[in-house]
Amino acid sequence: MMKRILILLLSAGVLSSCVSKxxxxxxxxxxxxxxxxxxxxxxxxxxxxxxxxSLQNDYDALKRSYEEAITERDQLSSDLAATKANLKTLKDSYEALEKNSSAAIAENVQKNRELLAQLEAKEQALAAESERLNGLQKELESRSQRVAELERVIASKDAEMTQxxxxxxxxxxxxxxxxxxxxxxxxxxxxxxxxxxxxxxxxxxxxxxxxxxxxxxxxxxxxxxxxxxxxxxxxxxxxxxxxxxxxxxxxxxxxxxxxxxxxxxxxxxxxxxxxxxxxxxxxxxxxxxxxxxxxxxxxxxxxxxxxxxxxxxxxxxxx
Incomplete structure (x- = not known):
């Protein structure tokens, strides 16, 4: 279609006595x-x-990840509290068993060591998760600021066009x-x-x-x-x-x-x-x-x- 129009334009230019090519x-x-x-x-x-x-989708995904991280952190905190309570119970039992026999004391010592190892592992996991959560929060805040700035500019452009x-x-x-x-x-x-x-x-x-x-x-x-x-x-x-x-x-x-x-x-x-x-x-x-x-x-x-x-x-x- 474009070629036909161009041919017509050129033809009209050659035939016309009023307009130059x-x-x-x-x-x-x-x-x-x-x-x-x-x-x-x-x-x-x-x-x-x-x-x-795309930026809005990234923002929503990051927000969901942030919320999931909070849930996981809360679960780790709950597990830690339960482990500490269990450890206290075992310590109390240890003190009672210590009075009865050396065998019971040795067994309780081993369980106590295992619980201490579990507690340490959970504390390390909680610390790592907290660090990851802080990183996600910083990234979320940074993205939120950029999205807010973009929305502000777009709103400003719309307001200018309305004016x-x-x-x-x-x-x-x-x-x-x-x-x-x-x-x-x-x-x-x-x-x-x-x-x-x-x-x-x-x-x-x-x-x-x-x-x-x-x-x-x-x-x-x-x-x-x-x-x-x-x-x-x-x-x-x-x-x-x-x-x-x-x-x-x-x-x-x-x-x-x-x-x-x-x-x-x-x-x-x-x-x-x-x-x-x-x-x-x-x-x-x-x-x-x-x-x-x-x-x-x-x-x-x-x-x-x-x-x-x-x-x-x-x-x-x-x-």
């Missing part, structure tokens, strides 16, 4: 890089989630009911803008109202330099029937995403390295294309805001 080549390279970067970010998020789950979502919602209040929604899911903020707010049919030129919305969004993003910004263009499944400058829905969605990026780049407070434009054509619908209402929802721009995960990655590497 270099422009289309640059678009293709950007698209490939963006797709690769998107896949890398998704893989990184998946790896971090897996690492966090960012609220700031965006406030900045874009004037566009409520005009095909714009702001949501927070899976640690990210999603801003969805239907094309009726941004573009005319078949066009990738942003209208005045849409430009205002994007500029107001940019004013909030400029205050959050540690946020990665992915702009995705989406279409419905109707075949593109516009001018020859566009090879299809995928090309159109890419141009629309790039148009939003260009508006955001007008704000000097936004780091261009944080911006990514991607076109997904009709292949990521959020509603059925069987109705006009569903098609309208699918024709959209999605701005996906992701926090930088460097601090979380550092903590995971230290574990």
């Amino acid at each position: 270099k422009v289309y080549t640059d678009l293709e390279d950007k698209y490939a890089n963006l797709k690769k970067e998107n896949r890398r970010l998704n893989d990184e998020l998946s790896e971090l989630t897996t690492a966090n789950n 960012l979502k609220n700031a965006i919602s406030k900045a874009l209040t004037a566009f409520e009911g005009k095909g714009l929604t702001v949501e927070q899911r899976n640690g990210k903020v999603y801003i969805s803008m239907e094309n009726k707010l941004l573009f005319k049919s078949g066009s990738w030129s942003v209208g005045s109202e849409g430009r205002t919305a994007v500029q107001q969004l940019g004013s909030v993003l400029a205050d959050n330099p540690d946020i990665s910004i992915l702009i995705e263009g989406h279409t419905d499944d109707d075949p593109y029937k516009g001018n020859s400058q566009i090879s299809g829905n995928w090309d159109l969605s890419t141009k629309r995403a790039t148009a939003i990026v260009n508006i955001l780049r007008e704000n000097n407070g936004i780091n261009p390295e944080n911006l990514t434009a991607a076109g997904r054509g009709e292949f990521a619908p959020i509603a059925s294309n069987d109705t006009s209402e569903g098609k309208a929802k699918n024709r959209r721009i999605e701005v996906i805001l992701t926090p930088k995960l460097d601090e979380i990655t550092k903590l995971l590497n230290e574990m």
